[in-house]
Amino acid sequence: MTATTKALRGAAISIDADPFLREPRDCLTHHEDALTVISDGIVTAFGPYDPAAVRPGVEPERYEGLLCPGFIDAHVHYPQMQVIGAYGTELLEWLTTYTFPAEQSFADDAHAARVAGLFLRELLRAGTTTAVVYCTVHPGSVDAFFAESARFNTRMIAGKVLMDRNAPPALLDTAERGYTESRALIERWHGVGRQLYCVTPRFAPTSTEAQLDAAGALVRETPGVFTQTHLCENRAEIEWVRELFPARESYLDVYAHAGLVGPRSMFGHAIHMHEGDFQTCHDTGAALAFCPTSNLFLGSGLFRLYDAMDPKRPVRVGLGTDVGGGTSLSQLRSLDEAYKVVALSGAKLDAVRGFWLATAGGAEALRLGDRLGRIAPGYEADLVVLDPKATPFMAFRTGYCQSIEELLFALMIMGDDRAIRRTYVAGERVYDRDRPEQFRYP
Numbered sequence: 063m064t065a066t067t068k069a070l071r072g073a074a075i076s077i078d079a080d081p082f083l084r085e086p087r088d089c090l091t092h093h094e095d096a097l098t099v100i101s102d103g104i105v106t107a108f109g110p111y112d113p114a115a116v117r118p119g120v121e122p123e124r125y126e127g128l129l130c131p132g133f134i135d136a137h138v139h140y141p142q143m144q145v146i147g148a149y150g151t152e153l154l155e156w157l158t159t160y161t162f163p164a165e166q167s168f169a170d171d172a173h174a175a176r177v178a179g180l181f182l183r184e185l186l187r188a189g190t191t192t193a194v195v196y197c198t199v200h201p202g203s204v205d206a207f208f209a210e211s212a213r214f215n216t217r218m219i220a221g222k223v224l225m226d227r228n229a230p231p232a233l234l235d236t237a238e239r240g241y242t243e244s245r246a247l248i249e250r251w252h253g254v255g256r257q258l259y260c261v262t263p264r265f266a267p268t269s270t271e272a273q274l275d276a277a278g279a280l281v282r283e284t285p286g287v288f289t290q291t292h293l294c295e296n297r298a299e300i301e302w303v304r305e306l307f308p309a310r311e312s313y314l315d316v317y318a319h320a321g322l323v324g325p326r327s328m329f330g331h332a333i334h335m336h337e338g339d340f341q342t343c344h345d346t347g348a349a350l351a352f353c354p355t356s357n358l359f360l361g362s363g364l365f366r367l368y369d370a371m372d373p374k375r376p377v378r379v380g381l382g383t384d385v386g387g388g389t390s391l392s393q394l395r396s397l398d399e400a401y402k403v404v405a406l407s408g409a410k411l412d413a414v415r416g417f418w419l420a421t422a423g424g425a426e427a428l429r430l431g432d433r434l435g436r437i438a439p440g441y442e443a444d445l446v447v448l449d450p451k452a453t454p455f456m457a458f459r460t461g462y463c464q465s466i467e468e469l470l471f472a473l474m475i476m477g478d479d480r481a482i483r484r485t486y487v488a489g490e491r492v493y494d495r496d497r498p499e500q501f502r503y504p
């Protein structure tokens with residue numbers, strides 16, 4: 063069998079080392095004129111364009127813009143697309159007023175399939191090629207999501223929400239049923255093609271201790287499976303957890319007790335954290351999802367990025383949109399808001415650190431840093447072409463940029479889905495902004 067080989071030619075960047083631990087400029091790889099060679103969905107060569115490196119018969123495809131690793135969204139709810147931009151509440155009231163009614167519509171498989179189709183396309187339009195996704199309590203919502211992801215061949219991480227209390231009866235399972243349904247979904251999807259399963263208790267208030275223990279058992283029993291939940295997002299939520307679990311030392315300890323804190327654990331938000339919580343995350347390898355648009359929209363608080371990233375005990379952090387609490391699926395929009403959240407703490411988020419969080423840093427947080435998040439030989443060819451001239455205003459502004467760092471920063475402050483020209487998944491151009499038929503299955 064011969065390999066399918068293609069090559070791309072144009073400007074490119076990749077953040078190849080952790081800029082929170084080293085000088086950011088030393089972590090950035092940038093080529094004004096790069097050649098990226100892809101064979102069977104994997105990058106096989108990446109470097110400055112050299113005519114001698116072009117294989118006969120493999121004419122490089124040229125692009126205008128800046129090639130970058132596909133974005134990784136560490137926390138997002140696809141069933142909440144229909145409640146994004148819902149007015150006037152904080153977390154707990156937002157759940158009962160908007161989210162729980164919306165999630166009930168996913169009992170209908172046709173609705174789930176329609177929303178999953180829209181969600182995948184909007185992710186790709188935003189340049190996101192991997193996401194850690196909450197479905198609903200209905201197993202059919204997971205099947206619909208993974209089925210569509212498999213059609214695009216995207217590497218996605220997702221799971222059925224587990225809730226056995228404090229939600230409308232139509233959204234409740236039980237500890238036993240949640241376990242059985244999750245196990246069946248793991249067998250159907252985990253490691254099938256590029257799909258990966260994530261055990262997904264919504265958050266401590268909607269699961270009994272028995273259900274959290276069952277979730278912990280699923281994680282223990284399945285090598286490579288992920289787990290995700292919410293942590294320390296809002297003060298009223300934290301107080302409620304304290305009342306529900308009086309025997310536990312902290313919110314994080316509720317999850318630790320159930321065996322849910324370890325590598326491949328992704329905790330959404332983690333705003334109101336104690337030093338001991340950060341230390342636990344560092345010691346266990348658990349990761350946090352920084353979701354700035356959501357944290358600002360719901361008024362939840364300001365994530366302490368540089369405390370989390372303290373080089374003395376760095377915690378793995380990815381960037382999440384948290385739609386529908388978040389306000390955009392674009393990670394460029396997340397970076398704009400991340401900059402402002404960090405600025406309010408008296409620090410600054412430069413472009414190299416920002417793009418790290420949205421690409422390789424997210425991959426490291428998921429323990430997939432050996433195959434996702436960079437442009438380098440051996441990495442999966444999930445790529446985007448950014449367009450710094452996406453609008454007349456952006457073209458004007460970026461015309462004044464003197465350095466690649468300045469250009470990236472302008473992109474992260476001004477950019478959105480309009481700045482995504484193309485998205486490649488495993489080397490295939492599944493989205494092209496300027497093509498009549500924008501989306502195409504590989």
Ligand SMILES: [Zn+2]
Binds near residue numbers: 137138292330384387
């Ligand atoms: Zn969330």
